Amino acid sequence: MDDGLGREVDLMCNLSGYVEERGIQKGIEKGILQGAREGESRLAELICLLLQKGDYDGIRLAAEDENARREFYREYGLIG
Numbered sequence: 001m002d003d004g005l006g007r008e009v010d011l012m013c014n015l016s017g018y019v020e021e022r023g024i025q026k027g028i029e030k031g032i033l034q035g036a037r038e039g040e041s042r043l044a045e046l047i048c049l050l051l052q053k054g055d056y057d058g059i060r061l062a063a064e065d066e067n068a069r070r071e072f073y074r075e076y077g078l079i080g
Helices: 003-053 056-064 066-075
Strands: none
Touching: 003 056, 003 066, 056 066
């Protein structure tokens, strides 16, 4: 391969790698945003359920304690 063609092939390979990496990064960012929205929605649903029961202490506990919040999610069927 002559030097000009070799450089062009190298450039195309580097560009392809960049495009692939950028696509992966965008996918990760979209996944993070989707997960955040789902988490917010799950917490809002839990709060509504606890409000319906008048369980204000449960709301406070869910807000302050991650383990208790997960247990509430299980109890109310919000996670598997």
